[in-house]
Amino acid sequence: MINFNVGVILPSAGCGERFGVSLPKQYYEVLGKPLFLYALEEFRRFQWIKRIVLVVDNPEHVQGLLEESHANREKVCVIKGDSTRHRSIRAGVQELQKNGCDLKVVIVHDAVRPLVPFKLIEDLVIAAEEHGAAGAIRPLVSTVLRANPDGFLDYSLDRSKHVSSETPQFLFCVFLTMHCSDEELDTGTECLQLALSHTGVRAKLIEGTHDLWKVTHKKDIYAAVGCLREKTNQVCIMASEENETVKLLMEILESKVSLVQCVVTSTDTRLSCKETFNTVVFFHLHEIDQDNQLLDFAAMLDVDHQGLIIHVIEHTSVDGMQSMSVYDLHRSGRNMAKHHEKLQKGVVIIHCLTPGEDRRLAELVVSLILSDASTFSGQTLFI
Secondary structure, three states: OOOOEEEEEEEEOOOOHHHOOOOOHHHOEEOOEEOHHHHHHHHHOOOOEEEEEEEEOOHHHHHHHHHHOOOOOOOEEEEEOOOOHHHHHHHHHHHHHHHOOOEEEEEEOOOOOOOOOHHHHHHHHHHHHHHOEEEEEEEOOOOOEEEOOOOOEEEEOOHHHOEEEEEEEEEEOHHHHOOOOHHHHHHOOOHHHHHHHHHOOOOEEEEOOOOOOOOOOOHHHHHHHHHHHHHHOEEEEEEOOOOHHHHHHHHHHOOOOOEEEEEEOOOOOOOOOOOOEOEEEEEEEOOOOOOOOHHHHHOOEOOOOOOEEEEEEEOOOOHHHOOOOHHHHHHHHHHHHHHOHHHOOEEEEEEEOOOOOHHHHHHHHHHHHOOOHHHOOOEEEEO
């Protein structure tokens, strides 16, 4: 159990030369918001974290981004970084010292590592208090070679005896008293080595999960999009009965989203689950049922993460649609999107005209859920 105060430093002042675009990677938008916000939001969820210092290249710009995104800035302080990683971290430490929160452990985590595993964070904080320092590691993927000055092989490391250092890294008090040389501040990249060199504290190393990777190159953005969409997608399916399409949806989504739940409206007169959802799929017969518990559901919507409201209308007969043009149907969908604007969700309406297309319908709904929700504004689809 963690019953002491913890602080966080999120270095985010680099220019991201390897990223390959002029925009620094921490500001690159992923699923509608800057990359650095994901790590920031995750650390805000821990009650025992009392202060988060975001170290950036342009504090005014970042403050503006925080305001635009309506991010909760409680516990968050934005300061200007320095010329190197270690100098920026030192600036973060100095800011934490000013605050007087009586911090026992300081977390250093790259702001461009968007996934923050809850259990690993707890384990590392506890280990840092016990041992003085702790850090996450991963097995090496490739063998590390050393080249001589002429560009020829000098020697290779035994991959089984070495690991890759990741963040987060945790340091118990000792980090606050370190006095590093200019060379260490200018060229160093490893905080745990500083703890060992200056205090003799050997960090406890704990193997991290596969999602600790860092966005370094532009191709990493595609992995970030997939992983974040899977992590943040929480889907509720509302239908009058658990039909074949609903069963297929549940089966397919189980491995593709963090949570999927079905509410059978004929038996569940009120929503009673404690979860929040960013996406909801309504199944209707003939037309959209305006009494479909949307008001009940709205209180459970997670507006911090992108998502969709998908209305699936199953037409047992197309006779009632013959008098409606595609234009009228599309206009109806756009009006529905405007009606749901306050929920900050995209809206898609699917008219299912062909019986026996359960799998195609389920796969269509899944593809919508896994796509960029910000592009949808009342689109009308037919199957």
